[in-house]
Amino acid sequence: MAYVQWSRRFELGVPFIDADHKVLVGLLNRMNDAARTDGDLTDVGGILSALVDYTRYHFAREERAQASAGYPDIDEHREQHARLAIEARRLFEAYRNDPGAIEVGDLLDFLSDWLMDHILLHDMAIKPYLLANLEAVSAAEGVDFATLMNDGRKRAIDWTKLSVLAVEDSRPFAHVLRAILEVIGIKTVSVVEEAEEGLRLAQEHPYDLIFADWRMGGMDGLEFVHAVRGKGIAAPVVMLTGYVDESLEAAREGFQISEWLQKPVTSAELMACIARHVQVRQTA
Numbered sequence: 175m176a177y178v179q180w181s182r183r184f185e186l187g188v189p190f191i192d193a194d195h196k197v198l199v200g201l202l203n204r205m206n207d208a209a210r211t212d213g214d215l216t217d218v219g220g221i222l223s224a225l226v227d228y229t230r231y232h233f234a235r236e237e238r239a240q241a242s243a244g245y246p247d248i249d250e251h252r253e254q255h256a257r258l259a260i261e262a263r264r265l266f267e268a269y270r271n272d273p274g275a276i277e278v279g280d281l282l283d284f285l286s287d288w289l290m291d292h293i294l295l296h297d298m299a300i301k302p303y304l305l306a307n308l309e310a311v312s313a314a315e316g317v318d319f320a321t322l323m324n325d326g327r328k329r330a331i332d333w334t335k336l337s338v339l340a341v342e343d344s345r346p347f348a349h350v351l352r353a354i355l356e357v358i359g360i361k362t363v364s365v366v367e368e369a370e371e372g373l374r375l376a377q378e379h380p381y382d383l384i385f386a387d388w389r390m391g392g393m394d395g396l397e398f399v400h401a402v403r404g405k406g407i408a409a410p411v412v413m414l415t416g417y418v419d420e421s422l423e424a425a426r427e428g429f430q431i432s433e434w435l436q437k438p439v440t441s442a443e444l445m446a447c448i449a450r451h452v453q454v455r456q457t458a
């Protein structure tokens with residue numbers, strides 16, 4: 175049973191806004207799954223980070239739609255968004271500083287209450303304006319997630335040409351990784367929960383970059399990277415891990431790992447990491 179059940183009463187009738195709201199509800203449900211099924215809180219942090227980033231993106235799209243539709247109360251709505259975004263960011267930072275200090279149940283209740291209230295009360299108020307100006311409103315679909323997360327600076331990377339594989343055995347976090355890699359605009363996104371399946375895909379497809387979880391049941395991240403190299407696959411492999419220390423960093427080359435990336439990872443960190451390794455390959 176989903177934590178928040180999507181229903182038609184949430185629908186505005188503007189496809190990209192409804193799609194965004196569904197993604198946000200999906201992220202809340204995945205956070206609930208992670209909190210219930212996994213003793214490791216790192217995934218909850220990663221999902222919270224994705225929620226913060228996706229909310230920022232959604233608010234930018236929705237505000238642009240309101241401006242195009244000439245919604246008269248846009249300033250008040252913007253203020254609402256700004257307050258929610260600041261609070262969500264504060265929760266993520268608090269979580270990142272001390273994961274144990276936050277009660278996940280309270281966090282979920284708070285996030286779902288504000289999201290549902292905001293959609294049902296405030297977003298519904300803009301519905302008639304948006305529906306009366308659907309063509310103008312559709313321009314807001316063009317907000318670029320990757321540029322927005324890079325503080326408005328467009329990177330010299332064509333995300334639509336990249337292919338990325340991620341091997342992550344936590345189902346909730348795998349779902350979220352896929353959502354983020356897709357909204358970045360990456361053309362080919364493969365996310366699998368089993369390392370054996372990842373190895374098979376890596377042999378079939380020349381991925382530009384591979385993310386692998388360090389701690390997995392069955393074949394773990396290190397065994398996976400060794401198997402990948404054993405098959406002669408040279409793609410950069412970035413290892414996602416809850417903790418990076420100097421000894422791990424010193425062993426990076428020996429492990430044939432391009433980089434350790436510490437969880438919970440933000441979308442901006444994920445993109446910066448991809449950009450580092452794809453550029454290395456392009457100039458090699």
Ligand SMILES: [Fe+2]
Nearest residue numbers: 232236293297
């Ligand atoms: Fe909204």
Ligand SMILES: [Fe+2]
Nearest residue numbers: 236292296297
């Ligand atoms: Fe809104």
